[in-house]
Amino acid sequence: KLSGEFNALRARQHLEQITSVGPRPVGSEENEVLTVGYLLEQIESIRATIAEGPHQLTVDVQRPTGTFSIDFLGGFTSFYDHVTNVAVRLEPKGGAEHLMLANCHFDTVANSPGASDDAVSCAVMLEVLHSLASQSTPLRHGVIFLFNGAEENVLQASHGFITQHPWAEQVRAFINLEAAGVGGKEVVFQTGPENPWLVQAYVHAAKHPFASVVGQEVFQSGVIPSDTDFRIYRDFGNIPGIDLAFIENGFIYHTKYDTANRILTDSIQRAGDNILAVLKHLLMS
Template sequence: MESDTTVRRLKPYGTRSFATPDDDDSSRHRCGDNGYSGDPKRKPEVSLYLLREGVATSLVCVFVFALWGLVHLSLRQLVIGKPSGDFNAVRARVHLEQITSVGPRPVGSHENEVLTVGYLLEQIEKIRVETAAGPNQLTTDVQRPTGTFSIDFLGGFTSFYDRVTNIAVRLEPKGGAKHLMLANCHFDTVANSPGASDDAVSCAVMLEVLHSLANQSTPIHHGVVFLFNGAEENILQASHGFITQHPWAKQVRAFINLEAAGVGGKEVVFQTGPENPWLVEAYVQAAKHPFASVVGQEVFQSGIIPSDTDFRIYRDFGNIPGIDLAFIENGFIYHTKYDTADRILTDSIQRAVSDGSALC
């Protein structure tokens, strides 16, 4: 049986409403042309909410794009550098690849004493000629010291060396310098390793730092000696020959030793002193990303690890304060045939100069 009662059809919220004979006047007032069904006072609130969401989304997008642009600009400045004297990590990588291309460079080998020495002298001479008209002067001295010393390393022994190779490069204002800062690396290797991290990359960094400082348009404040020593793996012989026999050594007031206990990654300050906290403070102020640990120094001084660096020689025989920096990543590759140039990122090279050589 059909009922006389009017049955109203329920419409879902938000659907478009059309007037029908069954709709009364109140329903017409409730349903607008924009499809919104509900309290008319809520319409402005919803519109304002959507507007705020849109503005916020736009601002986030602008921020993200601006941040993206800054990151890419920073990366370009980080890696590429400028020809006006800024450090160029790409050029340093070329040095790294050239030095390691001859393979292992044990002391006394043709690869170490002739090929590598020849390459380093060639690059240093190019820098000297390029910067001769500038406010700084560059002097190169090839030292071949002979000597002997005793050390308590590995239970104590006496080391004899004969005509090992040092390439000492002195950069100073043309008026001369009374005090010198020493930057040290070694280009020799153990017999079975191309030694990219230990220590060719440090030599590459030092070549590029030398190029950068020599190209400055103003005189440097203090003199710097860049020592490329060729007999570190023979128990620290070349550094002893320099600090005890070279005439420039008497003017050295502090040193930075660039080393490796791993392949690539970031460098850590793992030894410093003796005393002279000013040097650590200078490192903290100069380095963009200072990173140091006392653990390394405690381990080395304990004698647990049968190893050492040129830091010991400059500290004990030169009585000068210094900082020992070393790459620490992938320590299991250190002193192996896998210590190759391709394992060292260009960013690691850039970080090395930003955090260590900035002290020069």
């Protein structure tokens, strides 16, 4: 692949490395030490290769503590203590006033290696970061790649980022990469609030666009007992966004069978092509 294009084979290697440690529940060594270490190593190697180019890359490991109320599953108050975020800021040298946010999570439920939920998204984001950072034309705006380490215990790390991180106030829109199944096409299943320009950008720029209005209706009706970081950025950050998820083979989701070998390289390529193209479109406009 030419530099600047999305390399699914390299993303697949990230997927296999991240899932090789097994389940990554919040607070475990696998989540807080091994996976964080791997992400930082990969980010550092990207930073080293782009030193001469037009971009600068800043990494911040945030460990926020906080509390919030959420009306999910009947409603409760969530308290979190030193959860982990690995935030990577890519921008033209000299800085950027406006930032996009791309979000994934690397933690898992206790019984699953979480290949689709959500290691594949982290793998795609690492490779999209590599592609954008390597391009010779400088971006007009900046982007934060947030690898968050506490989503499964109900959306805590994203709350810590959007309410406490100093970069958060510059974020104008976000893309969230999630899973409610394993593989297939990634579907835009939530967008908004309002801000049709974001959906128009997706439709215009994505190489293989695929969206479902029914998905949004069903998901926001509360019929499905699940939620994503989309909700946190929308409700606590008041930021418009796009929620993308793999939804095929939902019966494997959150089980020990959510393994890397079930995710086709073609699915990774498709998701990567889409996310790279949409981010590039938004960051150059």
